[in-house]
Structures are given as structure tokens and as C-alpha cells.
Amino acid sequence: MLVRDDDAGRRAGRIVEVEAYVGESDRASHARFGPTNRNRVMYGPPGIAYVYRVYGMYDLLNVVTEPAGQPAAVLIRALEPLDGADAMRAARSAHGRAGAGIGRLAANRLASGPGLVTAALGLDRSDTGTDLCDPASALRLTGPAGSLADNEILATPRIGVDYAAEPWRSVPWRFVIAGHRSASGSPRLR
DNA sequence: GCAAGGATATCG
DNA sequence: GATATCCTTGCA
Numbered sequence: 001m002l003v004r005d006d007d008a009g010r011r012a013g014r015i016v017e018v019e020a021y022v023g024e025s026d027r028a029s030h031a032r033f034g035p036t037n038r039n040r041v042m043y044g045p046p047g048i049a050y051v052y053r054v055y056g057m058y059d060l061l062n063v064v065t066e067p068a069g070q071p072a073a074v075l076i077r078a079l080e081p082l083d084g085a086d087a088m089r090a091a092r093s094a095h096g097r098a099g100a101g102i103g104r105l106a107a108n109r110l111a112s113g114p115g116l117v118t119a120a121l122g123l124d125r126s127d128t129g130t131d132l133c134d135p136a137s138a139l140r141l142t143g144p145a146g147s148l149a150d151n152e153i154l155a156t157p158r159i160g161v162d163y164a165a166e167p168w169r170s171v172p173w174r175f176v177i178a179g180h181r182s183a184s185g186s187p188r189l190r
Numbered sequence: 191g192c193a194a195g196g197a198t199a200t201c202g
Numbered sequence: 203g204a205t206a207t208c209c210t211t212g213c214a
Contacts, residue, residue, distance in 0.1 A: 100213080
């Protein structure tokens with residue numbers, strides 16, 4: 001579970017979709033060019049937030065996962081809103097692009113995409129460096145909320161990495177709770 | 191199917 | 203310093 005505390009109150013959601021990016025050899029990872037100013041935090045200790053911007057308008061949240069010197073991270077692609085759905089809706093409304101026409105959007109779809117997770121929680125690149133394992137952090141991970149059987153987890157190729165060479169383009173490193181309403185994309189990808 | 195939008199990495 | 207590209211989304 002991912003928890004966010006700020007002026008807007010408490011927002012929390014169950015992580016229902018993630019992608020793994022592993023090491024400099026992963027041609028789809030930001031670490032593929034080695035250490036840069038942007039990906040520096042990936043080379044630090046695990047449990048730290050890495051938030052970067054794509055397409056000029058969306059900030060995406062990742063969790064650094066391996067020991068210092070090993071650049072790996074998990075991209076948080078979707079949440080099932082559990083707490084503070086109203087605050088999530090308000091935050092998205094205030095977000096230029098992700099705020100378009102969400103008036104009638106179902107509550108379970110408020111964070112159904114990597115750019116929408118950060119928009120719903122009010123996160124941006126300044127949240128990079130947050131210790132997600134510190135119970136005192138305004139943004140943190142808690143749990144586990146329970147276990148899942150293998151057949152409840154669907155593994156697919158990662159999204160939006162067509163630029164990468166094989167096998168990185170198609171390794172099944174996107175993991176989603178099978179059939180979950182709050183997962184991103186079309187039903188076919190769930 | 192495509193535009194919006196700006197930072198990033200690379201090249202000169 | 204210029205330019206091609208990008209871990210996306212909503213609307214035509």
C-alpha cells in the first residue's frame with residue numbers, strides 16, 4: 001500500500017500494477033546510459049523514491065529496489081484508491097492535463113496509470129529522495145496488505161518501451177493483479 | 191490516430 | 203547550444 005499525507009489529508013491506495021527496471025544492461029531503463037544527473041538516486045540505497053518527468057507533462061513514481069551501486073527500480077503504474085478519493089479527484093482536477101474531464105470518472109479509475117498516480121497523490125520531481133520505508137515520511141509504503149497466488153498475477157511486456165532492443169522490449173516485467181478494475185490501459189492488458 | 195509539452199541525453 | 207526522443211494521456 002502507498003500512503004500520502006499532506007495538506008489535502010490522507011490519501012492511500014493499493015498498488016495493483018508495477019514494472020521492473022533492472023540495471024544498466026536493461027536497455028529500457030534510465031540507467032542504460034550509466035549514472036546521470038537525472039537517475040542519480042537509482043544508484044543510491046533502496047526504498048527511496050525516484051520521480052521523473054516524461055512527455056513534458058507527467059511525473060512518474062518509482063521505488064529504488066537494489067543496494068547502492070545497483071541501479072534498479074520499480075515503476076508504480078496504478079493504484080486502487082482506498083482512502084482520500086475525494087482529495088485524489090481534486091488533485092487531478094488541478095493538474096492541467098490529467099485533470100481533463102474527470103467529473104464522472106469512477107473512483108476506482110482515479111489512479112489508473114503511472115502519470116495519474118502522481119497526479120492523484122499530488123507528487124512531482126521534488127519528491128525524489130523521499131525514504132518510502134520511513135513511517136514518518138509524508139509519502140511511504142506500508143504493508144504487505146496480503147499475499148497473492150501466482151495465478152492472480154498477470155505478467156506482460158512493459159508499456160511504452162518499443163525503443164528498447166530485444167529482449168528488453170518484450171521481457172514480461174510488467175506485473176498486474178489480473179483483471180483488476182484499477183489497472184491501467186485497455187481491458188486487454190489486464 | 192494524434193497533439194500537447196518540456197526535460198534529457200547526445201552530438202557538434 | 204541545437205535537436206531528436208521520451209517508462210503518457212485524453213480527445214478527435
